[in-house]
Amino acid sequence: MNLEILGIILMFLVTLIIGVPLGRYIARVYAGEKTILDFLSPIERFFYRISGIDPNKEMNWKENMLAMLTINLVWFIFCFVILVVQQWLPLNPDKNPNMLPDQAFNTAISFLVNCDLQHYSGESAATYFTQLACMMFLMFVSAGTGLAAAAILMNALKLKTSTELGNFYNYFMKSCTRILLPLSIVLAVVLMLNGMPMTFHAKDTITTLQGDTVQVSRGPVAAFVPIKHVGTNGGGFYGANSAHPLENPNYTTNFILMVSQCILPFAIVFALGFYLKKQKFAWMVFGVMTIGFLCLVAPTVMSEIHGNPAIAKMGIDNRAGAMEGKEVRFGPAASGYWSIMTTVISTGSVNCMHDSTMPLSGMNQLWAMMVNCFYGGKGVGFMNFYIFIIIAVFMSGLMVGRTPEFHGKKIEAKEMKIASIVALWHPLLILAFAAVACFVYVHHPIKYGYWLNNPGYHGFSEMLYEYTSASANNGSGFEGLGDTPSKFWNVTTGFVLIFGRYLPIIGQIAIAGSLAGKKFIPESAGTLKTDTVTFGVMVFAVIVIIAALSFFPALSLGPIAEYFSMR
Amino acid sequence: MIKHILPSIKLSIISLLLFVGIYTLVVWGIAYAVAPNHGNGEVVQVNGKTVGYKLVGQSFTQPKYFNGRPSAVSYNAAGSGGSNKGPSNPDYLKGVQSAIDTFLVYNPTVKKAELPVELVTMSGSGLDPDISPKAAMVQIARIASVRHLSEGQLTALVNKHIEKPWFGPAHVNVLLLNVDLDKL
Numbered sequence: 001m002n003l004e005i006l007g008i009i010l011m012f013l014v015t016l017i018i019g020v021p022l023g024r025y026i027a028r029v030y031a032g033e034k035t036i037l038d039f040l041s042p043i044e045r046f047f048y049r050i051s052g053i054d055p056n057k058e059m060n061w062k063e064n065m066l067a068m069l070t071i072n073l074v075w076f077i078f079c080f081v082i083l084v085v086q087q088w089l090p091l092n093p094d095k096n097p098n099m100l101p102d103q104a105f106n107t108a109i110s111f112l113v114n115c116d117l118q119h120y121s122g123e124s125a126a127t128y129f130t131q132l133a134c135m136m137f138l139m140f141v142s143a144g145t146g147l148a149a150a151a152i153l154m155n156a157l158k159l160k161t162s163t164e165l166g167n168f169y170n171y172f173m174k175s176c177t178r179i180l181l182p183l184s185i186v187l188a189v190v191l192m193l194n195g196m197p198m199t200f201h202a203k204d205t206i207t208t209l210q211g212d213t214v215q216v217s218r219g220p221v222a223a224f225v226p227i228k229h230v231g232t233n234g235g236g237f238y239g240a241n242s243a244h245p246l247e248n249p250n251y252t253t254n255f256i257l258m259v260s261q262c263i264l265p266f267a268i269v270f271a272l273g274f275y276l277k278k279q280k281f282a283w284m285v286f287g288v289m290t291i292g293f294l295c296l297v298a299p300t301v302m303s304e305i306h307g308n309p310a311i312a313k314m315g316i317d318n319r320a321g322a323m324e325g326k327e328v329r330f331g332p333a334a335s336g337y338w339s340i341m342t343t344v345i346s347t348g349s350v351n352c353m354h355d356s357t358m359p360l361s362g363m364n365q366l367w368a369m370m371v372n373c374f375y376g377g378k379g380v381g382f383m384n385f386y387i388f389i390i391i392a393v394f395m396s397g398l399m400v401g402r403t404p405e406f407h408g409k410k411i412e413a414k415e416m417k418i419a420s421i422v423a424l425w426h427p428l429l430i431l432a433f434a435a436v437a438c439f440v441y442v443h444h445p446i447k448y449g450y451w452l453n454n455p456g457y458h459g460f461s462e463m464l465y466e467y468t469s470a471s472a473n474n475g476s477g478f479e480g481l482g483d484t485p486s487k488f489w490n491v492t493t494g495f496v497l498i499f500g501r502y503l504p505i506i507g508q509i510a511i512a513g514s515l516a517g518k519k520f521i522p523e524s525a526g527t528l529k530t531d532t533v534t535f536g537v538m539v540f541a542v543i544v545i546i547a548a549l550s551f552f553p554a555l556s557l558g559p560i561a562e563y564f565s566m567r
Numbered sequence: 568m569i570k571h572i573l574p575s576i577k578l579s580i581i582s583l584l585l586f587v588g589i590y591t592l593v594v595w596g597i598a599y600a601v602a603p604n605h606g607n608g609e610v611v612q613v614n615g616k617t618v619g620y621k622l623v624g625q626s627f628t629q630p631k632y633f634n635g636r637p638s639a640v641s642y643n644a645a646g647s648g649g650s651n652k653g654p655s656n657p658d659y660l661k662g663v664q665s666a667i668d669t670f671l672v673y674n675p676t677v678k679k680a681e682l683p684v685e686l687v688t689m690s691g692s693g694l695d696p697d698i699s700p701k702a703a704m705v706q707i708a709r710i711a712s713v714r715h716l717s718e719g720q721l722t723a724l725v726n727k728h729i730e731k732p733w734f735g736p737a738h739v740n741v742l743l744l745n746v747d748l749d750k751l
Contacts, residue, residue: 003734004734004735004736006734007733007734007735010734047578047581047585050577050581051574051577051578051581052573052574052577053574053578066571067571067575070571070572070575071571071575071578071579073575074572074575074576074579075579078579121646121647121648123645123646123647124645124646132587132591133583133587136586136587136591137582137583137586137587140582140586141579141582141586169574169578173578176582176586177585181585181586181590184590185590185593185594188594188597189594189597189601192594192597192598192601192602192606193601193602193603195602195603195608195609195621195622196602197606197607197608198594198595198598198602198606199598199605199606199607199608200595201607203645204608204620206617206618206619206620207618208618208619208625208626208642209613209618209619209625209627209632209742209745209746209749210625210626210627210628210629210632212625212626212642214625214626214642214643214644214645215643215644215645216608216619216620216623216644216645217644217645217646217647218607218608220591220594220595222594222598222602222606223590223591223594223595238647238692239646239647239648240647240648240649240691240692240693240694243647243649243690243691243692244647244692244694245622245623245624245692245694245695245696246608246620246622246623249622250732250735251732251733251734251735251736252732252733254735255734307684308654310654310655310660311660311663311684311687311688314663314664314667314679315679315680316667316679316680316682316683316684316687317680317681317682317683317684317701318684319683319684320683320684320685320699320736321684322654323684323685323688323690324649324650324652324654324659324688324689325649325650325651325688325689325690325691326688326690326691327690327691327692327695327697328636328685328690328695328697328698328699328736328738329695329696329697329732329735329736329738330735330736331735331736334735350691351691352649352691353648353649353650353651353691355649355651355652355653356649356650356651356652356653356654356691357654358654359654359655453651453652453653454651454652454653454655454656454659455656455657456655457655458653458654458655458656459653461653478651479648479649479651480651480652480653562653562654562655565655566654566655
């Protein structure tokens, strides 16, 4: 068991060791400096020429956001359409049916916003064509969108006084060709060597050793899975996601997939430091994020290793830990670690079933998504953190009686209003929609009885988790929730996904754009230092106060109540 | 917005060609060249007949075989998934209790305190190909008596199949173990 804990510590360290140089590389890519992949630039220029885009045209924040929203709309329409007609398109050897419109709406939105909440199972409800041209395509481009938004923010922080924040298309294309694509190809090769299938053959029908006839679903998995993790998307090729033995064959692939999903969230923080030439600031951010992460991951791993006390009472050998919903080849330590990392960084791929984890683990998974900025998704994670920085700067300014300044720019009423709305938007979406779902369920307990797979507190947690995951654009689930045949869940989470993605991004970029346009005030003895431990503690306090105060009552009704009921 | 529509559509088409078309073909080509069984999945054969996929667990319920873990999808890999039962769910806990009782009926020599928890809990995928070495060992007495083999012979067989990845838990692939068991 100690060896398994050593394994997860190693996962963290390897990520960090790769993350720092990758951050330096990303900073160079966005700054337009020389990099090793410069041989791709003629291809990129060719793309821009065909599309009629001038990659060097500077745009202000509004125009950048308009470009982002327009291309996102194009992707949505395309993917929605191919999902509802997938049955008649090529690459459907299993003859899977068309998706119903509400299901297609939810799926297209969910992959578009980098969430990958899945109310369907890939084996029976998607075709190889839609898996690739809809899901995998959106995994690339939504990750590119998130990275491009982060690049715009980084640029805004760097500029002295300017309203021109760079070009969305340029950042988007470079994120895809220079970062996501090369990482995916390397990863695909490693994964297929470990036995991950990459085929267009239909399900195989076999007679087992014992004489049962079963089918085995295959598919182009090795192309799909790398970008799922590199882009912190998390949508599974199979229903069981990374718990499926063909989607995550052994401990080695588990290790590699774990590292590959957190390198970009780590690297973005360091990229910011290199880009702004403020590495101490980047380490302050990384330190706060890591402390938050450790507070969540340590109790989770402990409670998974400890196992289910209710099963221990039955008198069997419970030393293997909480094995319900877990795979033997990963064990409870690596599964518990994964469950927190995937919720912290907004991937949402799972290698164990979160619904069956211990109450405190479930609470920490929820909390990770409620905070949504301890690392966070690639790009958007730091952007969420940025909101908390703005609030912390403002509060520190008030406390010591100085004008609140961040990187030489005054923070005034307008920025604070936007920051407050963005910070409160996430709790509002989660709690309001969870309240509506509870109301509907309580008033129609027979009709909607199939919603909940578990009674009592845990049933409430299932509903709370679904909206938290949707609003945080995470995509994991307490999968016992009966969301698959349900229009209610498809439509409501669909809207939560849209609201949870675009409003915060627009708000964050608006603040950055507004700050960038302000007069630059050189640093003086009176300036609040934002790269110190003191300021780190301040940001952490702001995060804890906002997240704890808004969500504590809901968590008390769900996982916390369940925990005490089991003692 | 209007002036962004046409560039967006064109850029989307190009992205589709590159990130879906070319990327997939490259990965597929590499898979065909280097991956086991050309990327079609590693199969296990007995006398030239395919009996399963190495990585995909299958149902073993007969007493003469090493049994795997319970499965929420009955080991039919046309789908996948776990039970999604919460840890405090009373119906779930009753199910675990009855799985324990059933196991003890079929394995009368095994003491309750020796029964490893993964043999009475369902995996996340429903297709877990492995069990722990301990879970294989507790079944040896039963198999020895059904098949009239010596326990020492079976212990040696299990030991031969234990895989110990660098930091991960030790485990035994149930299908490969049972294929070799049939050869004894």
